[in-house]
Amino acid sequence: MVRLFVGVxxxxxxxxxxxxxxxxxxxxxxxxxxxxxxxxxxxxxFLFKLHxxxxxxxxxxxxxxxxxxxxxxxxxxxxx
Numbered sequence: 001m002v003r004l005f006v007g008v009x010x011x012x013x014x015x016x017x018x019x020x021x022x023x024x025x026x027x028x029x030x031x032x033x034x035x036x037x038x039x040x041x042x043x044x045x046f047l048f049k050l051h052x053x054x055x056x057x058x059x060x061x062x063x064x065x066x067x068x069x070x071x072x073x074x075x076x077x078x079x080x
Contacts, residue, residue, distance in 0.1 A: 004045035006057070011050045014058055020080070026061060027078040029071075037066035 007028055017023065028046070040046060040063040047060040069077075 002045065003040065004047055004060075005039045005063070006047045006049050008051055009048050009058075011054055014048070014050060017080075018058075025064075027074060029074055034068065036068060 009028070017026075028048070042064055044063050045060060046063045047057050049055065049057050
C-alpha cells in the first residue's frame with residue numbers, strides 16, 4: 001500500500017515559488033508548529049494542495065524528514 005500526506009498551501013506562495021528557478025528540495029513548514037510531524041516515514045509521498053477555492057493538487061515530492069525549529073532558523077537555513 002502507498003502512503004501519502006496532503007499538505008495545504010497558499011496559492012500566492014505557490015505562484016511565487018513556481019515562477020522562480022526549479023527546486024530540487026522544498027521546506028514545507030507550519031507557522032508556530034509545536035508538534036512533531038509523524039504522518040509519513042522517509043521515502044513516502046508528500047503532496048501539495050491549494051486552499052479553497054482552488055482545491056487541487058499542484059505538486060509533490062518524496063518526504064525526507066521533519067524537525068521542529070524556530071521560524072527565524074528556517075528562513076536563515078532555507079531562504080525563499
